[in-house]
Amino acid sequence: MTYQALARKWRPRRFDDVVGQEHVIRSLVNALEHDRIHHAFLFSGTRGVGKTTIARVFAKALNCERGVSAQPCGECEACRAVDEGRFVDLIEVDAASRTKVDDTRELLDNVQYAPTRGRYKVYLIDEVHMLSAHSFNALLKTLEEPPPHVKFLLATTDPHKLPVTVLSRCLQFNLKHLSAEQIASQLRSILDAEGIEADAASVELLARSADGSMRDALSLLDQAIAHGGGALNERDVRSMLGTLDEAHAQGLVRGLAHGDAAALLSLVAEMAERTSDFGGALDELLLALYHVTLAQLVPEALDGKPVDRDFVAQVAAEMPAEDVQLYYQIGLLGKRDLALAPDPRSGLEMTLLRMLAFRPAGETAGGGPRAKRAADGGAGKSAGAPPGTRSGAAEDAASDAQPRAPEGARGSDATPPAPQRAAPGPRDAAGGVAPVGEWARVVAGLDLSGLVRELASHTVLAKTDGDRMHLTLDERCARLLNREREAALREALSRHYGRELRLDIRVGEPGCETPARERERLAEERQQAAVAAIENDPNVKGLVEAFDARINPESIRPKV
Numbered sequence: 001m002t003y004q005a006l007a008r009k010w011r012p013r014r015f016d017d018v019v020g021q022e023h024v025i026r027s028l029v030n031a032l033e034h035d036r037i038h039h040a041f042l043f044s045g046t047r048g049v050g051k052t053t054i055a056r057v058f059a060k061a062l063n064c065e066r067g068v069s070a071q072p073c074g075e076c077e078a079c080r081a082v083d084e085g086r087f088v089d090l091i092e093v094d095a096a097s098r099t100k101v102d103d104t105r106e107l108l109d110n111v112q113y114a115p116t117r118g119r120y121k122v123y124l125i126d127e128v129h130m131l132s133a134h135s136f137n138a139l140l141k142t143l144e145e146p147p148p149h150v151k152f153l154l155a156t157t158d159p160h161k162l163p164v165t166v167l168s169r170c171l172q173f174n175l176k177h178l179s180a181e182q183i184a185s186q187l188r189s190i191l192d193a194e195g196i197e198a199d200a201a202s203v204e205l206l207a208r209s210a211d212g213s214m215r216d217a218l219s220l221l222d223q224a225i226a227h228g229g230g231a232l233n234e235r236d237v238r239s240m241l242g243t244l245d246e247a248h249a250q251g252l253v254r255g256l257a258h259g260d261a262a263a264l265l266s267l268v269a270e271m272a273e274r275t276s277d278f279g280g281a282l283d284e285l286l287l288a289l290y291h292v293t294l295a296q297l298v299p300e301a302l303d304g305k306p307v308d309r310d311f312v313a314q315v316a317a318e319m320p321a322e323d324v325q326l327y328y329q330i331g332l333l334g335k336r337d338l339a340l341a342p343d344p345r346s347g348l349e350m351t352l353l354r355m356l357a358f359r360p361a362g363e364t365a366g367g368g369p370r371a372k373r374a375a376d377g378g379a380g381k382s383a384g385a386p387p388g389t390r391s392g393a394a395e396d397a398a399s400d401a402q403p404r405a406p407e408g409a410r411g412s413d414a415t416p417p418a419p420q421r422a423a424p425g426p427r428d429a430a431g432g433v434a435p436v437g438e439w440a441r442v443v444a445g446l447d448l449s450g451l452v453r454e455l456a457s458h459t460v461l462a463k464t465d466g467d468r469m470h471l472t473l474d475e476r477c478a479r480l481l482n483r484e485r486e487a488a489l490r491e492a493l494s495r496h497y498g499r500e501l502r503l504d505i506r507v508g509e510p511g512c513e514t515p516a517r518e519r520e521r522l523a524e525e526r527q528q529a530a531v532a533a534i535e536n537d538p539n540v541k542g543l544v545e546a547f548d549a550r551i552n553p554e555s556i557r558p559k560v
Contacts, residue, residue: 005218005219005222006190006194006218006219006221006222007215007218007219007222010190010218011053012050012053012057013057013074013083014057014071014072014074015028015029015054015057015061015070015071018050018053018054018057019050019178019182019183019185019186019214020049020050020176020178020179020182020214021049021050021054021175021176023176024043024054024173024175025054027171027173028054028058028061028070028173029070032061032062032068032069032070033069033070035068037062037068037151038170038171039146039150039151039152040143040146040151040152040154040169040170040171041055041058041151041152041153041154041170041171041173042128042154042155042156042159042162042166042167042170042171042172042173043055043153043154043155043156043173043175044155044156044157044158044159044172044173044174044175045157045174045175045176045177046157046175046177046212046213047157047213047215047216048210048212048213048214048215048216048217049175049176049177049178049212049213049214050175050214051126051155051156051175052124052126052155054175055124055153055155056082056083056090056124057072058153059082059087059090059120059122059124059151059153060072060074060078060079060082060083062118062119062120062122062151063078063079063082063087063089063090063118063119063120063122064076064078064079065077065078065079068119078117078118087117087118088116088117088118089115089116089117089118089120089121089122090118090122090124091107091121091122091123091124092124092126093107093123093124093125093126094126094127095125095126095127095128095129095130095131095135096126096127096130099130099131099132099135100132100135101132101134101135101137101138103135104131104134104135104138104139105138107123108138108139108142111123111142111146111147111150112147114149115149119149120149120150120151121149121150121151122150122151122152122153123150123151123152123153124153124155125152125153125154125155126155127155127156127157128154128155128156128162128166129156129157129158129159129161129162133163136162136163136165136166139166140165140166140169143166143169143170144169152170154166154170159172159174177212178210178212178213178214179212180204180207180208180210181207183206183207183210183212183214183217184203184204184206184207186214186217187203187206187207187217187218187221188203190218190221191203191221191232196225196230196231196232197231197232198231198232198233199232199233199234199306200306201234201237201246201306202224202232202233202234202236202237203232203306204305204306205234205237205238205241205243206220206221206224206232206237209241209243220241223240224236224237224240227239227240234246241280242275242276242277242280243275243277243280243281243284245274246284246308248267248270248271248281248284249281249284249285249287249288250288250308250311251263251267252264252267252281252285252288252352253285253288253289253292253315254315255267255352256319256323256327256352256355256356257315257318257319259356259359261352261353261356264349264352264353264356265349265352268281268345268348268349268352272345276344278338278344278345278347278348279335279338279344281348282331282334282335282338282348282351283335285331286328286331286332286335288312289324289327289328289331290328291305291307291312292312292315292316292319292324293321293324293325293328294312295312295313295315295316296316296321296324297321299313320360321449322360322449323359323360326355326358326359326360327355330351330354330355330358331351331355333351334347334348334350334351334354335351338351438461439459439460439461439515440515440518442461442493442496443456443457443515444515445496446489446492446493446496447492447495448488448489448492451480451485452485452488452489452492454477454480454516455473455477455480455481455485455486455489456489456492456515457514457515457516457519458473458474458476458477458480458514458515458516459471459472459473459474459505459510459514459515460472460510460511460512460513460514467499467500467501467502468501468502468503468504469493469501469502469503469504470504470506471503471504471505471506472505472506472507472508472509472510472511473505473506473507473508473510474509474510474514474516474517475507475508475509478507481505481507486503486505489503490502490503523558526558527556527557527558529558530556530557530558530559531551531553531556534551534556535551
């Protein structure tokens with residue numbers, strides 16, 4: 001018996017079999033059941049999402065010998081003829097090959113005649129946007145007022161190319177891009193029905209590679225079955241698709257987690273011997289970072305996903321969440337710019353190196369995660385950090401401006417810092433300010449983010465009373481205080497000092513500089529110093545005098 005491709009064998013025969021287009025099916029079913037059938041329908045969407053399939057099922061529903069119904073029997077002669085492509089009253093036209101106006105006129109000459117066998121004469125015009133302007137003009141009048149026995153079903157991948165005069169005469173249905181989960185579910189159903197063994201990872205790979213097209217997914221499935229000798233496994237599917245092996249993807253993530261640039265370049269060199277799809281390699285890395293983020297924020301979302309849970313959990317514990325987000329964003333930009341690189345391999349390597357170069361302050365090029373170094377005392381310095389990060393002498397200089405935290409500040413016998421001393425008054429003429437004490441350094445070392453960090457940054461430590469810390473929140477930021485954020489700040493302080501603490505926050509005038517105000521002051525001072533340096537630069541002065549130019553202070557940014 002002649003083999004039939006899976007895309008043809010498993011083409012939906014009923015509306016219930018169509019995957020992922022419920023919004024379209026619902027409208028068509030209601031129209032059929034309530035006898036409100038328009039004379040022209042336009043189905044648009046990307047390739048392989050079901051445009052012509054839905055149109056054929058609709059034609060079958062109109063001409064089923066048991067009557068117009070949303071559930072055609074599939075057994076009568078009309079239904080079987082539509083399924084087999086031999087129903088004489090279903091006229092399928094490929095507009096891409098019949099673009100001339102003479103072809104359209106010849107087609108429309110037969111519209112006036114009654115159906116030969118069916119209830120309706122159905123014209124299914126595929127890729128209708130390929131018709132010429134004259135062809136559309138010839139079609140307009142018939143499309144607007146067709147005989148009662150005629151229905152037009154138009155399909156296109158590019159509805160924007162259709163004249164508005166045509167669009168206004170049709171009911172328009174936009175078919176959705178199918179998700180990888182929807183495609184994977186359908187592939188598993190087909191594999192079960194065909195009795196073919198397959199692991200979850202191989203099905204997931206095929207679903208992602210189909211890029212939203214069910215037809216492409218079934219074609220890839222056919223190819224994968226042949227490649228694997230009648231069975232599917234991840235290794236064979238990756239080999240067929242030319243995608244990155246899972247071990248390499250995990251190696252890239254480990255290299256990023258440990259800041260090992262040499263290991264990353266070595267992995268890329270090894271990958272180059274097996275595949276040239278460096279864009280696909282970047283996709284696999286982004287997907288791995290996505291799984292790590294899920295493990296950090298919503299671990300239950302990983303249930304049912306074909307991922308190495310142990311590996312993802314380990315990386316999620318080692319790599320700070322903000323680093324994962326940074327790497328993901330840089331990866332997205334790198335993927336966008338990959339075509340602009342001298343070659344794809346160097347583009348991938350540059351993206352990986354950029355991820356390490358722009359790591360937040362406090363990370364080393366070859367050390368472990370920042371969280372671990374913070375627990376060890378935070379002694380690490382960032383080497384070679386780009387603008388926007390603190391490193392080397394700049395970090396040392398910043399440290400000299402503040403008292404250093406005592407060694408072992410996180411030990412179990414550590415005590416909360418002494419309260420800040422109130423500033424004697426506003427800045428004097430020389431620009432000096434009161435000491436900020438230790439509270440700003442404590443806040444900087446807390447594992448906080450979002451609005452909880454903002455809450456801590458707008459407080460000052462008024463006093464300590466045993467295990468109770470009394471904080472004053474700047475009254476201008478009172479909206480930051482609520483029960484949940486106060487509890488989160490208390491838990492962070494308890495972890496910081498290694499014992500359970502109680503917290504008392506009151507709203508009022510801080511009396512001295514909060515960590516947030518300190519940051520603003522230092523930023524302002526750096527900005528003023530940068531502007532002064534530019535204004536006093538001899539070369540700049542010469543340009544100003546020579547060209548009668550002026551300096552725009554807002555365009556000047558300090559070098560951090």
